[in-house]
Amino acid sequence: MSLPWLTEDERFIQETAQRFARERLAEGYLARSKEECIDRGLMRELGQLGLIAPTLDERYGGIGSSSVVAGLICEALAYADINVSYVPMIAPLVGGVIQQHGSEAMKDEVLPQLAGGEIMIQLGLTEPRGGSDAANLALRATPRGDCFVLNGEKTSITYGAQAEMMLLFARTDADTPGARGVTAFLVPLDLPGVTCTRFEDVGSRPVGRGSVFFDDVELPGTAMVGNLGEGFTKVMQGFDLSRFLIALQCVSAAQASVDETWQYVQQREAFGRPLAKFQGTTFPLAEHDSRLAAVRALCYQGLAARDRGLPHTKEAAMVKWMGPKWGTDIIQSCLVLHGHYGWGMELPHLQRMIDVMGLQIGDGTAHIMKTIIARETIGPIGVAYK
Template structure:
């Protein structure tokens, strides 16, 4: 077993770390107030190859392994985990477009995504629920060479600022389940689209919201994958995105820990540094160990993916564990700063609010554990859900 990153990944990590330290971390809190991303910043990241480095070179990436993209995500997460939504959506959606979009659509859109000129969104969740995602209702019906889409997508990251959306729509009968769903690529300035931004607890610069489709006309050339296969194709990308999300959150936790350890030496109580009290140092030591263990699980998951091996179970494990241990670690860092930690002057409260969103986004702890059980003991683990 070799724990050393290869030269390319190491160089990409250094570039991402420099960018994160210099451009992201200093303005993390100001970006929350802006409520959206600075598009020039996205262009800069694209120019540095920090968006979707995993795309093939012909589409604007560098053909990097998933592990390399995971390392980028971790570094971006340290500076501003909200910016990591750009990497997350671009890699997840970019991967689906590479494999299943018509060639002309892929050739046109992917370089735009990798350069930071086009911010994509993913439309799966609907108002009636996201865990039972295959049971979606947004309708697409044929009209000559086009499709007409009607319905609502809810809880869409970057709804207020994305340029296009990969949307899952029902093309089969209402009860056709996962195999009656087709994916479409829809520009978000198309006639019939309207959108909103939610008043969220955190990740305010991401702009999560709803997207409404009112008879939106989409040419068949913008269908991504075969009819009836849209849900399955999009979900196949989730084993990858789950590991990336874990590293996005763990990066934020790492930043809080790296700021908090030195504080326990600087700050004194009862004539001694805080670090001398095991009631202070042990919870931090535990958090540090848990963050490191979850990070290794994420790396293992990406390594399995890059080597063509099954990794659904590891992805579900780390999608649950990554955000969970990050929330716990950041909470501990906040508490260690005492009253100062509770202030908006320090970033721990913002990291805590931001990371909490990804305990839900892309699948909750419960659905992750269902997948772990299903991968371990088979369909018996989901018998209840299937028969109700």
Template sequence: IKQRWLPAVASGEATVAFALTEPSVGSDAVQLSCSARRDGSDWVINGEKSSITFAGFADGCVVFCRTGGPGARGISMIFVELDREGVTRTKYSSAGGHLTQRGSLFFDEVRVPLGNQIGAEGTGFIGAMEAFDFNRAIIALACIGAARQSLDETIEFTKSRMTFGKPLASREAVAFQIAEHLAFLHATRLVAYEVLIRADAGLNHTAEAAMCKWLGPKQSVEAIHTCLLLHGYPGYGTELPFEQRLADVMGLELGDGTPEIMKAIIAREAFGREFDSYK
């Protein structure tokens, strides 16, 4: 699997999806029901995965399946090529994130070789959580990038937009809003960088990942919203990019963990697992 797919993913020739969420299983992923059973030299997969990024065009996906009993230790990771017999997909109509073609994947007696299993059997849940910790920093940085671009454009706009004989940029009510967003975004970006540094060093970064995943989309949505308003009604139109960016970034408040789950993780890491609010 690695020899065939990793070079293609790295070159951009192939896209791989991460298939964890199910219609009735989101944040409580340990309850997933998509199953894989052994049949000779194959895994046979049945179930549905929902709200999957790249579902509309992915070439393959890592499917989190129940291969054992209940709970986290019964979950394994299996790679599925999405052109296999028994795989179907649908694409959602969402407010934003159109390029990601989020949708559902359906598996009906889909057969893949036993060698498509990733990692040891029963370690899928751990693999998912480790992937989340890293990807949460990437999501935060992506949101911050959209927000900083919006702020840069708004700074230039307010320098030239005249009201009552003065540029908007000279008004404290305008300039201070932008200053606040710049400060919050810069601080959140540093938390995301800390996550990546700690990950590279092999250090625990779960709390920091949750912090930046909560703050990154939240601060970015607020910044882009401000930029839209400071442009007046043209900012609300489709001729300018703010309404699209706002919808795109807002969707990432949900992906890879909701704000409520991020706060629960931060609290759990601070107080200890015996005080976990979701146990």
């Protein structure tokens, strides 16, 4: 469905991303899903087209575009390969935090490499003790002279064992609990004392997750992103953007399955007529199309609000639970509408379903999203009732 209000520039980038998805990604999705890393050649091609971190300024390798454009790219790529679309989902998040709060030297060195597809930067927030209570971090960055010394573990981190750097959130003030004692750092992952592992996941294997261990890792003070003790609020602002992008990834992957299923029910026959003659097959597809269109519209409404500096946290939380949940359910329904063929790995539905399902957890679960929606609606629970 077209977005009639896009500018000419936005439409040009959307068409570029759609062409790349059609010509470079659509064929190989299932084969690439078995790999254990994202193809760096593909990343560089995306970088050359300006499709990795469009929201960054041109001087840092971006194209100075809107959040809407970041959404258009994620959506276009995820239609063909949701795993490759992680690249333009994560880069605007970590790149945005660095662009806004990093030093000039850091930005000049790192951001063009990120936007060009030369390096991967992972986001390190979750720790073994839990991810939902994200501010409750234990990993320590202890000041020592001009340096900080890192000790602890980050876990369940996207790009497990394949990233060059981590945007890491660590507790710099042991006496201040919660968000206020947390500082952000940009950490090269080849420093002495860093060990990366990779998990055996069911889905999104090329993206990967893993743990990163920090054992007396000495980090120069210049690695700090922003001010001491102010790291947490910075990433939270970025999450509003990535929540829209994740929802669009999921909606788009599900839309691919729905489009293919509309074709299938017209071709496949049962009881002497095409399946499409039975409303039992077409009504679910009509409902799927309706739900996906609604979430997609809310994504672009929220992204446009973000671009205009208007509130959008509630909308971001809404689409972040609906996109992955409904996306998973819709792909499952499409799989069943393909009968026994759907259950095989020759068709993409099962792979898409498990890839989308992981995003029900990554970046925060539906429980946490609904908590945010409640908070945005009635304020901190307990206070609004007084």
